[in-house]
Amino acid sequence: MKTFAALIKREVLDGKNGYILVPLILTGITLALVVLSSLGVGNILHFDGMAENGITNLADALNQTVQQEPGEMAAGVTLLYWTTGLSWIALPFVIFFSLLGTLYEERRDRSILFWKAMPVADWQEVLAKLFTPLVLAPLMFLAVAIAAQLFTALFLSLIMIFQGGPVLELWPLGLMISSWFAFMAHYLLWALWALPVLAWLLFVSSFAGRMPFLWAILTPVVLVVVEGMFLKSSIVGNWLGTHLGGWQDHATTRLDHDIDGPRDILNIVIGDIQWDSLTYSIASAQFWLGIIIAAGFIFGAIEMRKRAI
Amino acid sequence: MTDTVVEAPVIKARNLAKSFGKFQALKGVSFEIPLGRIVGVIGANGAGKTTMLNAVLGLSSYDGQLSVLGLDPSKKRDALMKDVCFISDVATLPKWMKVSEVLDFVESVHPKFDRPKALDFLSRTKIPQDRKVRALSKGMVVQLHLAVVMSIDAKLLVLDEPTLGLDIMFRKQFYQSLLEEYFDESRTVIITTHQVEEIEHILTDVIFLKDGDIVVEAQMDTLTQQFIELQVAPGKEKEALALNPISTGSSFGKSTCVYKNQDHETLANLGETRRLGLADIFVATMTGEPQ
Numbered sequence: 001m002k003t004f005a006a007l008i009k010r011e012v013l014d015g016k017n018g019y020i021l022v023p024l025i026l027t028g029i030t031l032a033l034v035v036l037s038s039l040g041v042g043n044i045l046h047f048d049g050m051a052e053n054g055i056t057n058l059a060d061a062l063n064q065t066v067q068q069e070p071g072e073m074a075a076g077v078t079l080l081y082w083t084t085g086l087s088w089i090a091l092p093f094v095i096f097f098s099l100l101g102t103l104y105e106e107r108r109d110r111s112i113l114f115w116k117a118m119p120v121a122d123w124q125e126v127l128a129k130l131f132t133p134l135v136l137a138p139l140m141f142l143a144v145a146i147a148a149q150l151f152t153a154l155f156l157s158l159i160m161i162f163q164g165g166p167v168l169e170l171w172p173l174g175l176m177i178s179s180w181f182a183f184m185a186h187y188l189l190w191a192l193w194a195l196p197v198l199a200w201l202l203f204v205s206s207f208a209g210r211m212p213f214l215w216a217i218l219t220p221v222v223l224v225v226v227e228g229m230f231l232k233s234s235i236v237g238n239w240l241g242t243h244l245g246g247w248q249d250h251a252t253t254r255l256d257h258d259i260d261g262p263r264d265i266l267n268i269v270i271g272d273i274q275w276d277s278l279t280y281s282i283a284s285a286q287f288w289l290g291i292i293i294a295a296g297f298i299f300g301a302i303e304m305r306k307r308a309i
Numbered sequence: 310m311t312d313t314v315v316e317a318p319v320i321k322a323r324n325l326a327k328s329f330g331k332f333q334a335l336k337g338v339s340f341e342i343p344l345g346r347i348v349g350v351i352g353a354n355g356a357g358k359t360t361m362l363n364a365v366l367g368l369s370s371y372d373g374q375l376s377v378l379g380l381d382p383s384k385k386r387d388a389l390m391k392d393v394c395f396i397s398d399v400a401t402l403p404k405w406m407k408v409s410e411v412l413d414f415v416e417s418v419h420p421k422f423d424r425p426k427a428l429d430f431l432s433r434t435k436i437p438q439d440r441k442v443r444a445l446s447k448g449m450v451v452q453l454h455l456a457v458v459m460s461i462d463a464k465l466l467v468l469d470e471p472t473l474g475l476d477i478m479f480r481k482q483f484y485q486s487l488l489e490e491y492f493d494e495s496r497t498v499i500i501t502t503h504q505v506e507e508i509e510h511i512l513t514d515v516i517f518l519k520d521g522d523i524v525v526e527a528q529m530d531t532l533t534q535q536f537i538e539l540q541v542a543p544g545k546e547k548e549a550l551a552l553n554p555i556s557t558g559s560s561f562g563k564s565t566c567v568y569k570n571q572d573h574e575t576l577a578n579l580g581e582t583r584r585l586g587l588a589d590i591f592v593a594t595m596t597g598e599p600q
Contacts, residue, residue: 006417
């Protein structure tokens, strides 16, 4: 366990640009925009053209919302905070390039000869190199996102104190925490579905003599094209689409329900979607087939790591 | 500490072979290396040195039988590395790591790493701990690597061209500290290098490799006694040649002959004799007729 922790720490240090700097910078930009739009542009502080409703600033707007829609406030605020989580769009890229580079770079810069002088088994190395981008990277991104949400809540609370708006309503902590867990749970399920594709990247990283990027991308592209040309079908393409997120279409049939307000959205996102997705996945043969294929690629990566110098 | 179990050889190889496609890099060599030796593995480029050492270190597959500290290296590299250390090339330390992070990492994955000892080694160098490996000079990188390796309480240390590209001052210092601060009878060190002269005084054993075969496996003392170079006195050339020298040449207008296993006194009658250095023995063995 101590060894595994050390391996993961090393992976984080190696990829700290992607794991730490990218979410920090992107979130920093988002928060800067939030602050600037509130203070500088003034659209949140002082609303033009809504004065006839008695709303002159954000505090008025929130006060009215609390009065008119008391049940929607908490959910609305929670969803609002998630809009600062823009850095999530970078996460797939971080995961992609981490998996593709990790076993390739150590061979390229010869540091593999140093790692191999340590009493660490190749399977431990490979699993650490899979675990870090897959599980630790989203946790880092989530940590930054949480910090951003708390910052936004604090910032808005300060404005409310000055403007005389509702402060307590800006802290729906229970819902916020639930949403954090829901996000991570849904991500993990997404990662399990995508695992055959992600493990393929790791496998490419373990054997490609050069240009792992081309290997990773061109192989599936060629498969899709060849299949389309000769078999006039698109099984590979559909399979990839399903595993990279398309499965959610089938898993989330309840989204067709009437949605009336943020509370309904949040209830679905936190509760129903998670449960539906899980039961759908566990019952899906394709899900399990994907896991088996992923295991094959991971095994292949370990075997290649054993032979690599 | 009582090491009573260490009678078994550190390395035991039977018909160790390795091919890359049609090329036979190692042609079924057999050898044993006991504990408490410093063994020089010497051969021309492509003679199979690195191939042999990679097999010993569990870095590559092989044919034949091989046991290192009782383990099969191709299957148990991770277990083996608790007692085996190696520097397989210059500049394999991860360039993106800081010096202190390298120490942190080794400390947390290697049960036999002694951090205070490594810090002691480093304190004698000019290596700053907060610097990245990338920013160190070539010599500093080797010093750091050596500090790490010498702070691991291993039974077998393999150094494959450890000083390649370093200046002579540093190389001298390197071998001196290896001998004085690391080596003892409970360890074995294997070294390959092209700078044979620099290591011959610290070696206890040598293995000569040629085209994937072991041509000489001997203790240093025995080997240097076997080879005698004779500066043939004028007029004695015929007699000298009759004694089957393994190689002949000339220097300063006199002809010289190199003999293997020839009686010293007989030769002394024919001119001046001297012992050969390891480099000369190597060259004589490689160019001379097969014994």
